Amino acid sequence: MPGYWGLWFDLWAQAFRHDDVKVGRAQLDARWRRMIVEAVQSDELGPDDAKMFALEFAALLDGLSIQVALEDPEVDSDVAYEIAMRFAERKLNLSDGLTADVTGHR
Template sequence: MAEPAPATENNEGRRIQMLRAAAELICERGFSETRIADVAKRAGVSSALVIYYFGTRDRLLVDALRYSEESFYEAGEKMLAEVPSLRERLSLLIRWTCVPEGQGADEIPGAWGLWFDLWAQAFRHDEVRAGRIELDARWRRMIIDALRVADSAELGSGIDAKMFALEFAALLDGLSIQVALEDPEVDSEVAYQIAMRFAERELDLAPAEKPARKSAKKAGTSKSDKVLARGRR
């Protein structure tokens, strides 16, 4: 099978149109029930054009998830760089993953479903497996970066940032699945508490300060936070 057409400035708008259509349909129906013809119809193009740009359904799934994640990473990396406290950065990472926010106008409803289908397909298909590795590696790098910019007073020198990122990302994945599936014992607040307690133990963080000034910014209330309303997971 021929390689899909490379992304260029000239075709970027059309590619995004098809990627959004694919992401919406996969969230609505599941990957197994989404055909190339369905994506083409939703995007208002021909099936041949979808195949020309993406080659296979597997590639379309990975690229649709990559597209849905891109705004999350861009906004998330910028926000984390502006937050001075390690505890606040960890809090943001947890909330972005485990605490549902209001649906923004540009967000894809049910975007979590893309990850469910990606994991299922990655178990059997090499192309999807490679995409899963790439996307999760970026998520772990974000966690590592949140630690590396921490003040020495907050984080000791003996912390293995890579190992913490592996453990923390795996924990957040598991918790966010429970939240997404509406487990009666693991709602978003319980998930947040579990993840934060883990981070406190592993990083030996000082006890949280009591909420103080009314002017203090709260996580999850800014315009940028709405862009990140999962977003990742």
């Protein structure tokens, strides 16, 4: 799976240099964030809150993916998963303990 992250890194680098790639990258990220909004939007979490959550969560996942892909010694895929799920639990007011504790901490 790390090879796939390399494609995203290349896309980001190319988008920085080329306007046509920049547009395509923005469209892909917008589609990804819309998927997150659709997954979390509910009666308790309106469209504005769902959109903000999607922006924050997508940015967090981007940052974590960089750490995992670059094999950071402190952030492997299990730690990244736990960080992301803890963030989602807090932001979405989910019951504590819905995600498995993979690091031995809670």
